[in-house]
Amino acid sequence: MKKDRAVSGRTERPLTEHHGIDWVDDSRRHGRERDQFSMRFAPVVYLAPVVLGGAGVPLGLGLVGSVTAIAAGNLLGSLATAACAxxxxxxxxxxxTMTRSAFGYRGNYVPAFLGILLFIGYFSLGTVLGARSLTNLTGLPYTPMIVVVAGLSVLIAVFGYDTLQAMGRWLTRASLVVFGIVSIAVVVHGTGPAATTNASSGHSVTTWLLVCSVVFSYTVSWTIYASDYSRYLPANGRARSMFLWAFGGLFSSATWMMVLGAALTTLAGGDPLAGLGVVLPAPLLKLVLAVFVAGALSHNAVNLYSGAMAGLTCDLPLRRTTVVVAGGAVGCVLSLLLGGGNFQSHFNTFLLMVSYFVMPWLAILLIDFYRTHQGGRGYPQPTAFQDRTGPYRGTRPRALLAFFLGIGASVPFMATDVYTGPIGHLLGGVDVSYAASFMVAALAHELLRAPHTDRETAAVDSALTTL
Structure with a gap:
């Protein structure tokens, strides 16, 4: 591993990151807490949240109902992500990698593998929407643009952490200007007739819950990335400050893009891109599309980078850069398969399915970090997370049992195109499985982690391993 070199009183870091999932010691720490704002803001500035924000308008929710559902879902998801950052x-x-403490070194392969699927899935979705933006910008065929967007995303992710941070800062600055102009244009033009709620009161509540749950599923999925982009910050920083910057970046970006999407969708029969064409002159529309392409690249690179972290946590015998390239290749193929006419349905189903494992994993992580280990102060040396024969060796069956109980509890609440459980039917297709899975996993983990004598602990673990 290459070491940073001190040059003229500054730290010179290699252009390409050579760090994997091992502990970042104090000599390699750098950055500022306020950088968390741009790191959370930039990867959300692409077409997906804009499309998602308009989902409630064709269902009759209207603009006010969409905005409140968007704000509520993003508030909860952003708070959870900031707590992880x-x-x-x-x-x-x-x-x-942190949940090796809860699941054990080998037991953590389960959520890490599911994380790989999440990251590749989001990369594929980002590639589809980035290619659509690039096609609208250039007029070039869609399929080759898939390859272009995927290839550029891989290149950025290969360079690693510092490149992602730098791109986030510049993209955030550009987005604040460009989307500030777009927002003014929308306000001046006004919304369309679909801005008015036209659903019955009962159906309106159901639609509101549906939009809120899908929005929350999108935002809370960033929890599994959160520390990947804060682990290089100095350990003696202010946790409150970092929490607020991380929360502010994600909440403001996701809410802004989604509210714009809802407003634009009222103008053009369910197509926010067509809505942009209504309120913007052609040159400014091309500038917005260029920012969408850059945002898709940032989003995709973040997913490939974190996918590599999850792959290395599964002990793949590969370098970080190799995992990035392999993930990009798989995601590119999936993009070609997912980008058809049913994209919106695939997108919503994917977001909801993500929550089926993210929420029980999150419940266990939060208890392990904030309760079991007193906000991170009760862990052994950080190098213990890399020691397969150390204190986290093997598998922690009780945590895995809590994890699977959480996932199982979500089944009756599911409401997707693939499967709808009995409670999902009763709720009119609203999927609130994330709440059930989080609460059940948290309760089960809390009960199973209760203090035992060494003999009782050995007996419990032996029994669960047999199961």
Whole structure:
């Protein structure tokens, strides 16, 4: 591993990151807490949240109902993500690697593998929407643009952490200007007739819950990335400050893009891109599309980078850069398969399915970090997370049982195109499985982690391993 070199009183870091999932020691720490704002803001500035924000308008929810559902979902998801981002400086390791403490070194392969699927899925979705933006910008065929967007995303992710941080800062600045102009144009033009709620009161509540749950599923999925982009910050930083910057970046970006999407969708029969064409002159529309392409690249690179962290947590015998390239290739193929006429349905189903494992994993992580280990102060040396024969060796069956109980509890509440459970039917297709899975996993983990004598602990673990 290459070491940073001191040059003229500054730290010179290699252009390409050579760090994997091992602990970032104090000599390699750098950055500022306020950088968390742009790191959370930039990857959300692409077409997906804009499309998602308009989902309630064709269902009759209207603009006010959409905005309140968007704000509520993003508030909860951003709070959870910020709580996870705080863990990065404390432990100096990626997010999914942290749950080796709860699940055990080998037991953590389960959520890490599911994380890989999440990251590749989001990369594929980002590639589809980035290619659509690039096609609208250039007029070039869609399929080759898939390859262009995927290839550029891989290149950025290969360079790693500092490149992602730098891109986030510049993209955030550009987005604030460009989308500030777009927002003014929308206000001046006004919304369309679909801005008025036209659903019955009962159906309106159901639609509101549906939009809120899908929005929350999108935002809370960033929890599994959170510490990947804060672990290089100095360990003695202010946790409160970092929490607020991380929360502010994600909440403001996601809410702004989604509210714009809802407003634009009222203008053009369910197509926010067509809505942009209504309120903007052609040159400014091309500038917005260029920012969408850059945002898709940032989003995709973040997913490939974190996918590599999850792959290394599964002990793949590969370098970080190799995992990035392999993930990009798989995601590119999936993009070609997902980008058809049923994209919106695939997108919503994917977001909801993500929550089926993210929420029980999150419940266990939060209890392990904030309760079991007193906000990160009760862990052994951070190098213990990399020691397969150390204190986290093997598998922690009780945590895995709580995890699977959480996932199982979500089944009756599911409401997707693939499967709808009995409670999902009763709720009119609203999927609130994330709440059930989080609460059940948290309760089960809390009960199963209760203090035992050494003999009782050995007996419990032996029984669960047999199961």
């Amino acid at each position: 705080v863990m990065g400086p404390r432990l100096g390791i990626p997010q999914v």
